[in-house]
Amino acid sequence: MSASQTPPAAAAPGEDEPTLLVKIFGKDRPGITAGLFDTLAAYAVDVVDIEQVVTRGRITLCVLVTTPFPDQGTTGSSEGDLRATVHSWAESLNLQAEIISGRGDNRPRGVGRSHVTVLGHPLTAESTAAIAAAITATGGNIDRIFRLAKYPVTAVEFAVSGAETEALRTVLAPEAAKLGVDVAVVAAGLQRRAQRLVVMDVDSTLIQDEVIELFAAHAGCEAEVAEVTAAAMRGELDFEQSLHARVELLRGLDASVVDLVRKEVRLTPGARTLVRTLKRLGYQVGVVSGGFTQVTDALQEELGLDFASANTLEIVDGKLTGRVTGDIVDRAGKARLLRQFAHEAGVPLVQTVAIGDGANDLDMLNAAGLGVAFNAKPVVREAAHTAVNVPFLDTVLYLLGITREEVEAADTHVE
Numbered sequence: 001m002s003a004s005q006t007p008p009a010a011a012a013p014g015e016d017e018p019t020l021l022v023k024i025f026g027k028d029r030p031g032i033t034a035g036l037f038d039t040l041a042a043y044a045v046d047v048v049d050i051e052q053v054v055t056r057g058r059i060t061l062c063v064l065v066t067t068p069f070p071d072q073g074t075t076g077s078s079e080g081d082l083r084a085t086v087h088s089w090a091e092s093l094n095l096q097a098e099i100i101s102g103r104g105d106n107r108p109r110g111v112g113r114s115h116v117t118v119l120g121h122p123l124t125a126e127s128t129a130a131i132a133a134a135i136t137a138t139g140g141n142i143d144r145i146f147r148l149a150k151y152p153v154t155a156v157e158f159a160v161s162g163a164e165t166e167a168l169r170t171v172l173a174p175e176a177a178k179l180g181v182d183v184a185v186v187a188a189g190l191q192r193r194a195q196r197l198v199v200m201d202v203d204s205t206l207i208q209d210e211v212i213e214l215f216a217a218h219a220g221c222e223a224e225v226a227e228v229t230a231a232a233m234r235g236e237l238d239f240e241q242s243l244h245a246r247v248e249l250l251r252g253l254d255a256s257v258v259d260l261v262r263k264e265v266r267l268t269p270g271a272r273t274l275v276r277t278l279k280r281l282g283y284q285v286g287v288v289s290g291g292f293t294q295v296t297d298a299l300q301e302e303l304g305l306d307f308a309s310a311n312t313l314e315i316v317d318g319k320l321t322g323r324v325t326g327d328i329v330d331r332a333g334k335a336r337l338l339r340q341f342a343h344e345a346g347v348p349l350v351q352t353v354a355i356g357d358g359a360n361d362l363d364m365l366n367a368a369g370l371g372v373a374f375n376a377k378p379v380v381r382e383a384a385h386t387a388v389n390v391p392f393l394d395t396v397l398y399l400l401g402i403t404r405e406e407v408e409a410a411d412t413h414v415e
Helices: 031-040 079-092 123-139 165-177 202-206 211-219 224-235 239-248 259-264 272-279 293-303 331-345 361-368 377-383 394-399 402-412
Strands: 018-027 049-055 060-065 096-103 112-122 141-149 154-161 182-187 199-201 284-292 307-316 319-325 354-357 370-374 385-390
Touching: 018 079, 018 370, 031 060, 031 079, 031 123, 049 370, 079 259, 112 165, 112 354, 123 141, 123 154, 123 165, 141 239, 141 319, 141 394, 154 394, 165 182, 165 385, 199 202, 199 331, 202 211, 202 284, 211 224, 211 239, 211 259, 211 284, 224 239, 224 385, 239 272, 239 293, 239 319, 259 293, 272 284, 272 293, 272 394, 272 402, 284 293, 284 331, 293 307, 307 331, 307 385, 331 361, 354 394, 361 370, 361 377, 370 394, 385 394, 394 402
Parallel strands: 199 284, 199 354, 284 307, 354 370, 370 385
Antiparallel strands: 018 060, 018 096, 049 060, 112 154, 112 182, 141 154, 182 385, 307 319
16 A cells, blocks of 8 residues: 555544445344444545444444545555445345445534433334434434433433523423323433433422321321411412411320321332432432421431421420421522532532422522422422423433433342
8 A cells, every 4th residue: 555545543534534334123032232343344445433222132333434545556446345345244134224425524513412312102103204304493403312210210311412401391292292292301411321310309209299298197187287387288278387287286185196107108109219329329318398307217217318308397295396406408498408408418419409399499490400300299390400201200311311221230239
């Protein structure tokens, strides 16, 4: 090979440099990838890009390589030889090959990159088409799609470029509500993987119950308390005033009811998996509650939570007094505690995740780097960064880019 024919050092090709896209399709089996690169190695090409997907046992392997230089002493190009050799190798394995000439690397991605996670139960072709069309309408380009989970919901992630994250949220949120699917849009980048603190509401989020209603059932005033609770969670009543009114109805209950209520508490499906997985990944996890420390302290111990804060029922002479002690954990208090926990954990606020369902969670959800409305009231769904409307709390993991396979792999390596 003459000096003028010496190939350049391995690097991304220039826009005018000829390249070949080699595509292989067929039944997957061990050794296909190695075999293709063994074949290409004979032509001293540089690898520019690789993409491989296996779906239900069928492989699609795409390799972008530099075009081989002509052989010394010949006037023809060895590109023809490469094409013939790749096709012959593919046919020997009952695979299909397609080789497309072009120039340069992939087209640069547009400014603005986001991850769009779609959760469906089920995920239909109609809803997927509508989400994809909505992304296109914002000027976004779908660069890649892959599945995060197939149960308990189907979760897929779109890597999107060319559209700002907020613009995508604005367009996709109403589309998702109309389609009956959940869509989360988060900015791409290292911060997504670096969100190291997750703070959750407790009642109707971490657990399935409203704790004050469990207490009220023992006091014979459950219906009255439930009505006030629902109005407060919809944002129709001041939370602190409603809390005092409800707690007053518990006056005179024997303190032994605390142990009974603790036993009645039901964790939300997926709650243990969510906390366990986050802890194994090095996240810190906390709860803030408009409920009571008499329950959250037990949950903190049971689940190994790093932080917990709630209101405290006053008990005097073995009886509930109908009052709470200390600072009230209300809407503003939850946001304040999120900031406090983040400071204690050494985590920037932008790297926090907050999860809640009621109007008193709104300040916390908006203060966090990612606010997730979990089976929330309409006012909360509309204001949060994203909403999850399936009854499985561990689906929040998918919003962080954690796959079901990674969760299950972690569970098989229990210390």
